[in-house]
Amino acid sequence: MKQDKLDNYTSDSDIVNDLASGKRKPHDLYATLQDKSRAARILRMYLESSTGSKLEHIGSATIDYKDTLSRNAENVIGAAQVPLGYAGRLKVEGDYAKGTYPILFATTEGRLVAGASRALAATLKFGRMTTRVIRDGMARDILVRCEDLSEAAALNAFVNGAEGFKLLQDEFSKHTRHGSLSSVECYPAGRDVHLRFIATTGAAMGMNMVTIASSSAARALVSFMNESRKMHLEVLGESGNMCADKKPSYIDVLRGRGVSVIAEVRIPVERLKQAFGCDPNAMLELEKAKNHIGSELAGSNAFNAHVANTLAAMYIAYGQDPAQIVEGSQAITDVAIKSGFFYLWLYMPAIEVGTIGGGTARETQKEALGLLNLGDLGSDASRKAFAEIVAATCAANELNLLAVEASSTLAKSHSELKRG
Known part of the structure; x- marks a missing residue:
């Protein structure tokens, strides 16, 4: 018809x-x-x-x-509504985020917005929040199968050389206007070689951008090696799991994926007591025993209190990919008391966000991003500023949960919620 x-x-x-x-x-x-x-x-x-x-x-x-x-989706029938709460204003001194920003959480978890609101208010009034971008690059692993170990070793040597990288870089650039190949890491495993491409992506989170360009570059590499070196290579998979995308992995902790940010909260000890009503030394002891020893015993890569909660609420509110909370939550919290100040540091190696593309085009998410006034949302600086805002908010919320648990009020606060 x-x-x-x-x-x-x-x-x-x-x-x-x-x-x-x-x-x-x-x-x-x-x-x-x-x-x-x-x-x-x-x-x-x-x-x-x-x-x-x-x-x-x-x-x-x-x-x-x-x-x-x-x-965004196929066979669409409507939209799922998630409550959107105003958590308060975040003041941050970062490399890209410099100022005060209204923070929204999309969540169905009671007390999450209230807890973040208390922490943001305390840091705004009494503390100082600093962030630094230490690494940037979206990764994609293209898996190449070789005939035998000799071919795998030869491929590894070629890619690690100037000629190999130039071939990949030139081909990569043909397939993206916004991405730029930074490096290619080789990880041979038997006759297979994992090529972990790392690229900057402009304002976009860039996973699809990097996948398309990396796949094309790897296929050009295979053709070149097969023709000029008489090898027998083939692209076995366009994602060999060393990216590592949406899976717990230590390579993302060590090498990063997306924007890697460290956030620092500093607040006077006496003001911390006033704002949270708990003993800072108890928070110090709890943090070590919970985030480090407890996580080690559990075999977890996430040495933090509840970064995933904050990421989920912000990723949904601002149009990010919620599945990337998996690697994003592999963050490391540390605390100390020095010279009358309570310090909390949060290392987040994999904040995979964008200010253009994907879910950022959806109507409510676009409005939420607009509230942040990040300037040109099509710029690389806006993406990094947003990543710093995410890291800073996560750090503030870590401070709050440690205070809640150190004062033994976690169960009480949740028992007051409506059940059923």
Whole structure:
């Protein structure tokens, strides 16, 4: 059936019947109907009729369905609403983030916003928050299979040389306008060689950008080696898991992925007591026993109190990829008391964020980013500033949870929430 006939002469109920009978598939609606919001409505009608449920709130969305289909999701039926809370104002002195920023959390976890609000208020009034970007580069591992160990060793030597890197760099640059290849790390394992490409990505988080360019560069490398060196190489996989994307891994802790940031909170000991109502020495002892010994016993790479909570709330609010909380939460918290000040440091090696692309184009997330006034959201500086804001907020929230646990009020605060 032609598109115009389907649009003008086929009723919603007829299409629902076609879906129920299997005559049409959900993706057919979006391929054939010009009005994508109508496609979403019809698919909701089908789900309602087949299950007896109502999707009133799911359908009450303000998203641009056409744009969403092209960048975010398929077979869209609406949107899932998550409560959005104002946690307060963060003041930070960073390399890129310099000023005071309103912080939003999208979360369903009670007391998370309140806890962050207390910490942000305390650091704003009494403390000092500093951040530094120590590394930047999105990574993608292209897995190359060789015929034998000799080929693997030869490939490793070539890539580590100037000629090999130039070949990869030149090919990489042909496939991206915004990315720039910084380095390629070789990790041979038997006859396989993992090529870990690291690149800067402008304002975008850049995982897809780096994947496309890295894959093309690796294929050019394979062709060159097979033709000029009479080797027998092939690209076995476009992600060999040494990236490492959305998985716990120590390579991300050591080498970083995305923006690596260290945040420092400094607050006078007496002001800490006033703001949080707890003993700073108890916080000090708890932090070591919990974040370091406890995490070591558990075999965890995350030596922190609850960085994942803050990342989840901010990533959803600001249109980032929530799955990258996995490597992002592999952060290391440390504390000390020196010269009358309580210090908290937070090392976050893998803050994978962007201020353009992906979920940042969605309507509510775009508004949330706009509140931060980061300037040109298409700039590399805006992405790094946002990464510093994320790290600083995580550090403040670490301070709060340590205070809550050191004063034995965690269970009490959660027991006051509505249950069921």
